[in-house]
Amino acid sequence: GAGVSQSPSNKVTEKGKDVELRCDPISGHTALYWYRQSLGQGLEFLIYFQGNSAPDKSGLPSDRFSAERTGGSVSTLTIQRTQQEDSAVYLCASSLRGNTIYFGEGSWLTVV
């Protein structure tokens, strides 16, 4: 596609439920990233995929968070047993290795 596409754009979920956030990167981009932006905070790195290499999961805040990337393209970020502190904007981005990172518009998650 023309840009990084994320869905859903908005999600309200009850505490304790699981959520899945989807990212469709720019066609041909080998690198895919997930970031989290909380109110009043900067952007927090979560996870990075590059081609067939093992992902860099060093930013995942707890074992309730996981992500996968199928076929080197679409990625899903899963949050299990959501907590109120998980409320944030989850941003996906993609790039060709070593080049400019392009961001999607984000998925706004609210846990009530």
Added chain:
Amino acid sequence: AQSVTQPDIHITVSEGASLELRCNYSYGATPYLFWYVQSPGQGLQLLLKYFSGDTLVQGIKGFEAEFKRSQSSFNLRKPSVHWSDAAEYFCAVGAGGGATNKLIFGTGTLLAVQP
């Protein structure tokens, strides 16, 4: 560890006035530096980037930034601000062994523009 500091949380300038947004970084090697802008309800848009070479880099929308190694800074400037520049601005450093393997962001500077 790599880090980015944006000391100004919120700045207000008058339309037509000049602008400088501060960014300081901590990184052991030659940094890859970026400025992104985020308008309300929008994703992040790259304004400019520094990888190497000329320390004064030009970006989109009339912005420029200067890399100063001695000061570990990469300040963003614009000579004349437009009302449409009101947004949040993020400085970032590329970490993780490659230019864009992992970006470490500052906490952002929110710019308001007065008529």
